[in-house]
Amino acid sequence: MTKAKTYKGKPCKRGHDGTRYTSGGECVECNKARQQTPEYKAYKKARKQTPEYKAYEKARQQTPEYKAYGKAYRLRVQEGVLKLLGW
């Protein structure tokens, strides 16, 4: 996912410096803080259990991009292990 662009606006009600997302205008710091809450983490976890998400994830793993990424990742891991072993 590409990161939404930000702009400087009014400081938010929690006193952050006013860096906001251009879409929605939410305070960047507040957004970050929200993602650290147990509620948000529980929400994300629950979302991953839905059939919709599983179907999406399965479809995503069929894309050539995903497969290429997985292959590259495994190769990197393998090289790292070999290096560790001193080969």
Ligand SMILES: [Zn+2]
């Ligand atoms: Zn804020």
